Amino acid sequence: MKTGKRGYAAILWIALLVAIGLLRATNRYLVDIANHVPSLFTPKLIDELTGSLSFGVFLPVLFVVLRRIARMTSAPARVLSHLGLFLSLSLAQTSLMLGLRLLVFPLAGFARFAAMPTGWRYLMEMPTQLFFYAVIALGLWLVDRYREGQARELRAAQLESALSDARLEALRLQLNPHFLFNTLNAVSELMYERPQVADEMLSRIGELLRATLSATAQEHRLADEWQLLSLYLDIQRARFGSGLDAQVEGDAALDDLHVPFLILQPLVENAIEHGGGGDGRRVAVDARREAGRLTLRIRDFGGGTSRPGHGIGFANVDARLRHLYGDDAGVSRDAAVGGGSVVTVWLPARRWAAA
Structure with a gap:
């Protein structure tokens, strides 16, 4: 494959040199x-072709x-090197050019146009060679500086992306120990009074941890997020029994939209722990598509002691959303009509495309 590309490039290069010679002769x-x-016309064409082709030979x-x-x-070393390189190039290119003319003109029937090499002939070619040498040296320097700049920008972007990914991963991994703790x-509070409930909770915890620890991406389908939330609510139902009323309303048409991994659990946990009271804890979760955005709402119906930024859950969700979507996503908490509070998460409504 590389050989084919090199051959194609060589053909294009020769065609360019021939075109330059043809245009100058014309x-x-x-x-x-x-x-x-x-x-x-023919002697002029031979003149120009031998000049452009002989110069092109030395360009690589x-x-x-x-x-x-x-x-x-x-x-000083660069100046001396440029001087030595130019003189060497001038001598070699002029010698090759005159040699080709001595060979080609007689073959084409124009022997009288073949000039013998002389010192003046070499000097005569130098101004033109110097011009092209300076243009090529400057152009090559500018191209290399541009490529270096592009490479630096790419490395900086890759480093920034890696740093952002590391921060996101750190935020995501914060959730596991917080939730587990x-x-x-809660299990420790129940294991003596209600050991069967504690055992059921431990079983559900194991399922949820297997699902979360096996995840490698920062995002997944909303349908997968519902499954994780269902496992978490099963744990809380085992803990609170009939004292927890958790309602989840999802639209199957939204299942393929992507959401941050485990975005709902810390907010629902916050609603259960702080948004209820006494033996009655009521939580409602729903998802809607509004004006090109996916909106998730977590509503509690209690007195509500939690505030934005209270605990790791709300702050973690806010930080992850900003890292993933910038100003296109966010989270807010407001008082709800009729009591309690509602946490709203909004983010771009984009379809999930598995890698």
């Missing part, structure tokens, strides 16, 4: 016509040496 020919000095080597010179730290604390 220009010279038309100038003669405009000056009413009739001339032959020229690029390599110019890049080495650019890496030199000493300014709270739940095991």
